[in-house]
Amino acid sequence: AQSVTQPDARVTVSEGASLQLRCKYSYSGTPYLFWYVQYPRQGLQLLLKYYSGDPVVQGVNGFEAEFIKSNSSFHLRKASVHWSDSAVYFCAVYNAGAKLTFGGGTRLTVRP
């Protein structure tokens, strides 16, 4: 069965520091992978997605993610975080039947 694991429920970093949020997936076949962000009391906003090709995909607001098939990972990175990046981040894999399977989310807190 498809699954997504985000091993870090909470991450705290200082403003200006680099960031990596981890995501591991289990999927038979070629995965379509996503990162979404959820700000307080808001819906899900797409940060980036991977279908094929270059394993490093660029997203909005300076975020990028790298697909590493051998490791079944799709970690999210940002070179320098801003306080406004504080939010909950979700990794997801697209399944047959057009449904997304989400990880448990990582709550990011950026200290000023």
Next chain:
Amino acid sequence: DPKIIQKPKYLVAVTGSEKILICEQYLGHNAMYWYRQSAKKPLEFMFSYSYQKLMDNQTASSRFQPQSSKKNHLDLQITALKPDDSATYFCASSQAGTGCSDYTFGSGTRLLVI
């Protein structure tokens, strides 16, 4: 302008009552979905509809019934509400057959059952 409208944004209901959550999308998509996010569980898929027909149902309870009166509507009727139904319900849509490139979520309806 929001492309997916969910109404209401917040809803308080009494245990045992019935509520309908509204979802309308203005993206021209032909597939719509419901997801649930609760304090106890991560975001989880509930239903998918394509061309107004049920494609997949991952909810264990028949108390949850999607209703598609128009091709850009997918409402969610919940009967005999329980406190465990308290969650944020997200509607989403996409264009069936094109993969997942345009999967879009609404801002959610936060339901509290007391």
